[in-house]
Amino acid sequence: MSNLKKDKRPLEIPKPTFERLKKYLALLLQEESEYISSEGIAExxxxxxxxVRKDFTYINIKGKPKVGYHIPPLINELSELFGIGVMDNIIIVGAGNLGSALAKYAGFKKIGVRVVAIFDNDPVKIGKFVGELSVLPFSEENLKRVIKRFKVKIGVICVTEESAQEVANILVRNGIKALWNFAPVTLKVPPGIVLENQDITTGVLTIKHLLEKK
Amino acid sequence: MSNLKKDKRPLEIPKPTFERLKKYLALLLQEESEYISSEGIAExxxxxxxxVRKDFTYINIKGKPKVGYHIPPLINELSELFGIGVMDNIIIVGAGNLGSALAKYAGFKKIGVRVVAIFDNDPVKIGKFVGELSVLPFSEENLKRVIKRFKVKIGVICVTEESAQEVANILVRNGIKALWNFAPVTLKVPPGIVLENQDITTGVLTIKHLLEKK
Structure with missing residues (x-):
């Protein structure tokens, strides 16, 4: 993409559009055909x-009449938006079921994410394998070493809500720039640190609401 | 809440507002104080x-000047919106790490959800305990019995993307009304069936985007 084109991209994408763009990308990565129509995506x-058409104006993508959108450049544009071309190494703290599920998640590679280490302080879990990774003791020494060696910016918090803030503090103190938090608790982070809370139960609230309305 | 008040509620809440209302509820359920200001929530x-104030107009909640919002009625209104007062029994298919994490999730009770069974077709997993539940063989006979006995409307899909569509078909065929899908695949469901896809990796795309911009 040329710089000229880049400059024409609106600087701020509205949050709802941004969230839909993620969904489009997930969908497109599953598609096997070469073209897709806005109707196909919408359905x-x-x-x-x-x-769909309005959202794609934010990434300078235009469909062709009767053919639809050419999928490869669309994936490229979205990938660039989400920084997927850049592979980010991430570390997971907490080797319980959720941390283990994430460590083994096959779809990360497609979105430019690689799990390089998983930590826990439970002696029963330390040393056991989760996928291809051996669970490391959660010590600042280990953390520092891994963060430095793999240039890790993103830390994933998969511990209990009681431990989450302490883990967040330790991660930030050791150089982590962004926290992806799965613990159901509101964390405090210093200015400049990216915090993204992932509540994995929100979907069921939508379901309950829709079932209620029926 | 009186019927009069109910009738004044706008029928359709915009999707972004709806998503934020979920976040407010999650936050309020963690609060220990009795009042909270819109600034406190916003921060x-x-x-x-x-x-925040605009969103709360959709649920007919007004704050008091200098005091803020009274939390208990606010939780009540949001609970009603999401049908939380009604306890929904749900079943989980797939007793891998993700299914197990959900089966043991402590926060479901607070949002009116109870896991009554977890199924798998892996002989190694069947009969093992996940929290307080013993993993059941995923047979239509078992499914029918559990769905009938516990009046289950919601089925959670925590299987691989290869098996997800087949599991969805079997669940719907046996009376499930809503699917909560964690498999990274687009499912086809008959009209009238509620489908909610929960992509647990969306958060990291936001993080990557924000780190790229820095």
Whole structure:
């Protein structure tokens, strides 16, 4: 993509559009055909084709009449938006079921993420294998070494809500720039640190709401 | 809440507002104080107080000047919106790490969800305990019995993307009304069936985007 084109991209994408763009990308990565129409995307995601077309104006992608969008450049544009071309090494703290599920998650590679270490302080878990990774003791020494060696910026918090803030503090103190938090608790982080809370139960609230309305 | 008040509630809440209302509820359930200001909510969720106040107009909640919002009625209103007062029994298919994490998730009770069974077809997993539940063989006979006995409407799909569509078909065929899908695949469901895809990796895309911009 040329710089000229880059400059024409609106600087701020509205949050709802941004969230939908993620969904489009997930969908496109699953597609096997070469073209897809806005109707095709819309139907699968339960939104309107107009919405799809409007969202794609933010990434300078235009469809061709009767053919639709050419999928490879669309994936490229979205990948660039989400920084997927850059592979980010991440570390996971907490080798319980959720941490283990993430450590073994096959889809990370497609979105430019690689899990390089998983930590726990439970002696029963330390040394056991989760996928291809052996669980490391959660010590500042180990953390420092891994963060430095793999240039890790992103730390994933998969511990209990009681331990999450302490883990966050330790990660930030040792150089982590972004926290991806799965613990159901609101964390405090210093200015400049990116914090993204991932509540894995939000979907069921939508379901309950929709079932109630029926 | 009186019917009069209920009738004044706007029928359709915009999707972004709906998503934020979920976050407010999650936050409020963690609060220990009795009142909270829109500024207090906004700061913790990284949005503006104006946004918070605007969102609350959809659920007919008004704050008091200088005191803020009274938390208990606010939780009640949001609980009603999400059907939390009604306890929904759910079943999980797939007793891998993710299914197991969900089966043991402590926060479900607070949002009106109870896991009544977990199924798998792996002989190694069947009969083992996940929290308080013993993993059941994923047979239509077992499914039918559990769905009928516990009046289950919601089925959670925690299997591989290869098996997800087949599992969805079997669940719907046996009376499940809503699917909560954690497999990274787009499912096809008959009209009238609620489908909610939960992509647990979306958070890291936001993080990558924000780190790229720095």
């Amino acid at each position: 699968k995601l339960n939104i309107t084709p107009e919405q | 913790k969720l990284n949005i503006t107080p104006e946004q």
